[in-house]
């Protein structure tokens with residue numbers, strides 16, 4: 365991952381340090397995080413008499429693309445195109461238990477549950493084929509199998525899968541050999557310009573490198589990494605909640621600035637080649653990975669540019685300017 | 700009860716009437732009386748653009764636009780873009796580029812991009828940014844959105860030149 369970052373950042377090439385009041389710097393960072401553990405996911409695959417397929421799973425697709433990836437997994441096991449898998453959205457009336465959609469756990473945990481449910485269904489399809497007298501490995505469409513058995517378009521097959529990762533709770537000293545089913549690893553590199561007169565920071569380049577195991581849908585993963593990094597960019601540079609006696613006093617988009625289209629630096633996303641051997645089809649979670657390293661990479665770049673080390677977010681002009689003044693032994697007075 | 704008023708206007712190509720109170724904004728009217736949820740109120744302050752609606756050919760922030768002003772106007776919402784059974788090139792381009800994650804902001808971006816391309820058939824990056832600076836995307840799909848606008852421009856220019 366470090367190699368990927370260094371490569372993309374042209375780390376060994378000479379770097380323009382800026383001049384006058386605008387100083388340039390660059391930084392990298394790497395972050396590691398466990399996925400929440402232990403948790404359970406359950407999925408049900410339902411095959412209908414006409415051969416169509418429903419997938420009942422409680423993962424909430426809020427834009428991360430879970431529906432697509434779960435359909436891909438079921439489709440892969442059942443050997444049907446992903447678009448023929450109808451994913452039934454979370455509804456406690458019909459979808460089975462899932463711990464939650466959080467902690468970058470869905471592709472891994474629900475992915476396994478979906479895989480197992482589809483495998484369960486596939487075994488039942490094979491049994492049905494044997495039952496109607498077909499030789500092993502015959503590729504007769506499911507609708508015809510049902511037709512052969514019921515003499516009409518009837519019947520169904522239900523496959524159920526659940527996944528509980530192995531987990532060992534920490535001992536008295538807080539140690540465990542198995543804290544999490546998988547680790548997320550994310551790195552970022554940033555180039556910045558710092559205006560030493562105003563404390564203003566402009567990120568001129570942002571590179572994200574991530575280990576997501578094998579990305580099941582590379583396009584979606586790239587968008588996820590990029591979106592996560594952009595959200596983190598906002599938290600890094602300007603998002604700050606103000607409170608007064610427990611009441612948020614800037615709870616509006618007028619007072620709480622989130623990144624707009626002018627705030628977005630040229631951004632590159634890369635996944636390193638890796639396989640999570642314990643994951644479904646080699647995959648693991650990617651939801652948070654793009655967020656880990658953006659803040660420290662930018663803070664490192666600011667340090668590189670103007671020599672101030674800031675350890676609190678956001679790195680807004682005021683924070684940077686205060687740090688610059690403190691470094692010159694002329695600290696600004698607090699209001 | 701506040702006094703209501705009957706207004707008549709064209710909505711997505713059809714003549715319609717609505718009963719509105721003076722304080723209703725366009726979004727409330729579209730959602731409550733016409734079941735149109737494409738334009739959504741998010742900030743309610745004219746900052747995010749997720750409530751974008753086209754009135755007499757101009758994109759407006761539906762959260763700040765009083766429904767009463769729609770009287771006699773031509774109102775078009777995102778739901779109308781595929782009225783001929785085909786997605787608008789801008790919609791197609793957003794899908795091609797993956798210009799969204801949750802999709803909440805998308806109708807606003809689509810309508811603004813369409814208006815941009817009506818005015819400027821081949822915008823450069825800066826023009827796109829400038830035009831879309833009033834639209835916020837919490838999912839941070841901006842790079843993909845930039846890409847989508849460029850794809851849409853190509854699609855439209857191809858269509859125009861009849862190739």
Ligand code: FES
Nearest residue numbers: 741743745748762
């Ligand atoms: S809801 Fe109208 S601009 Fe945000």
Ligand code: FES
Nearest residue numbers: 800802836837838
């Ligand atoms: S796609 Fe989620 S806010 Fe833009």
